[in-house]
Amino acid sequence: MDTAIAPSAAPLAPRGIIRRLQSRKGREDPFSLFEEIRSAGPVVSLGPHALLVTGYTECLQILTDRIWHVPDSTWRAARGLTTEGLRATILDTLPRLNPPRHGQMRRMQSGPFTPAALERLRPTVRTLVRTHLDRLEAELNEHGRADFIDTVARALPVAVMCKILGLPAEDRALIARYSLETAVLTEPFADPAQTAAADAAAAEFHAYVMALLDQRARTPAADLMSQCLSHGHSSTERVPREELAAHIVFLAGAGVETTSSLVATAVQVFENHPDQALWLAAHPESVHQAIEELTRWDPSVQNAVRVPAQDTTLAGTPVPAGTLVHALLAAANRDPAHFPDPHTLDFRRPPQRSLAFGAGTHYCLGAPLARLNAAELLPELLRRFPGLRTAGPATRAPGLNLRTFVTLPVTLPVTRPQPVVAL
Template identity: 85%
Template sequence: MDTATATATPAAPPAPRGVIRRLQSRPGRQDPFPLFEEIRNAGPVVSLGPHALLVTGYTECLQILTHRIWHVPDHMWRAARGLHSDGPSAQILNTLPRLNPPLHGRLRRMQSGPFTPAALERLRPAVRSLVRVHLDRLDTELTQHGQADFIDTVARALPVAVMCDILGMPTEDRALIARYSLETAALTEPFATPAQTEAADAAAVEFHAYVMALLDERARNPGTDLMSQCLSHERSGTGQVSREELAAHIVFLAGAGVETTSSLFATAVQAFENHPGQALWLAAHPEAVHQAIEELTRWDPSVQNAVRVPTQDTTLAGTPVPAGTLVHAFIAAANRDPSHFEDPHILDFQRPPQRSLAFGAGTHYCLGAPLARLNAAEFLPELLRRFPTLRTAGPATRAPGINLRTFLTLPVTRRPNGTL
């Protein structure tokens, strides 16, 4: 487990017994929300052993994500505690979520080009066409076999295709990118076992080598994609970014863009089935899709927690937090904090707009949030329009880990002669 050596024991009540193990269990991964409530009932800030805290309150999570004294646990913090600092992925993936200002800001600006509103509007027709292609594929699978794996056919395949377009990765490598993205997901998991970290490390090394080869090729034949744009930073020399660092950013970006969006799409399928009234309402009001995306990501966010350390002694909800303590801000719990959201467990696409923490907040606010919203806005209304009788045909399987709500499989079928 990834914990800090804090200077003193925080005066917080202990976390419910075995709660991390229970969150990692199969039922805990299917439905973590009762466990988040158990943590919340123990207190807004609870201790996980002497050196780490769990936080479930909206106000406290927002404080952690936005106040300047809170940093991400970076290379130096990890090295000082002998934590996984020398593994290949720690070297390779020293990227945005593990960097603090000022380096963080400089590298973030370098990658922000494709995520501006103008760039995304230019991308919209390509996303629309990829949505059509992938839903055609789902249609064919369902017609020929009566059943399909929604993850393999659409939920992971579509964001991979979009990311490949943005990054300039070859179409024929999409299956490879899908595999890399899944296999490296455990690198963002603070409670990964050594075996999971080792497997993710190996995949990261392979993915990094693959991207390095592509960057070398783009350096010889530049295009208009993000890889070519990033190379121009390397060439200009202003950013002092090495090619290895560029490759690391691309590796992280590809993974971050795929697993999260894939989880959102699969969550939507389950939500539409279990909340048919909401699905019917959205089908009748496709113009409200942005509202529905905000609510879906509040209700069951793809990223469940964020980790931070305070750079000086501080307090959270009155609890002293010594500098260097590792704090887990449970975004998914904050999004259901009853003191902030009315009836937080209810999925309601007509909920009045209220900011959730699904895409984080502050310095590390999700770089790809506008792209995720664009993908979902193009995808969800089409899914409802073309597949009004889509149903799950068995339970979903999920990857181990509690940070990302990664789906491995989700069998789907059409209900015969049915309507919603």
């Protein structure tokens, strides 16, 4: 890729927009800020060598046109952004690999996410849903309130990923902590302190997975770790065990945080849009349609970073090769040129292709699993807890890429006894 990049001809992004997006207010509701960016144009300049893109057509082009690459180790090295040792291994996982290596590693990890494999997993997910909703009920009965993230939203996908990957069930709390703490590694605007803390957690997680891979090498099991080890030994290009461990770390974190955000967002939506909750409760067979609308309206992943391998254009704006471009997927999903009345949440909206799980080569590997988890959980949540309400504001982790929840307190309204009317 070229290393000399001309200044962008795009209009300037609104002043301080990244800082405002990462503020507490911006994390809670970034959509008004996305509209502020859109008002300046579908492609705007963020400094001399980076762009923000809000248009649906342009974001889809970025995700699907083969000239667009992820900023991998080669791109980083050309700009003096090299990483070494374990951090380099951990960073070079699926989101930061380009073809052909991306395809090789994706195929190795795709087995548990095929339609047939997920259908076999469905009874396990259904059982885990009941188990975690029982836990939520117990917490609410004992304390009057509960943290929905700790009891359900993060705990459920952790349990499912432990089953898929072969991580010990007794370590679920540890996996949940690692998942939350390493999420910052996906953030392009993390500060040094956040990055250092995430690096430390990732190193711990990596060492933990390495020890499990050593066990699987001696005693294989019916899980993804064993499959990866087998593939790595039989492949024409041997995959180092350190690299396998890095991919397990990525899958565990990505598989948990995207689903956690999706179902936690659903709880807020059910409270703030009771008409939608009532409609879905009455039409549970339409849960898949509702999930598509929910992920369009407030996706778990808001931003995808790409660079063009050659000079190109976006919405008539010249984009030199190597320019860092932020495709704001959450903004694209509310582009009025593609979605009528885009800021309205409507579970009855006819399905349209959103970018909630990306598109093209890097389409989210775990998207079908996230949909399965949500499809099994949401109707049961509405049936068992129709009056569930938040008991205070959610706490979100800082960042632009992921809509990561840290806590979401919930409660049930107190049922007041009805007065006895004399006949």
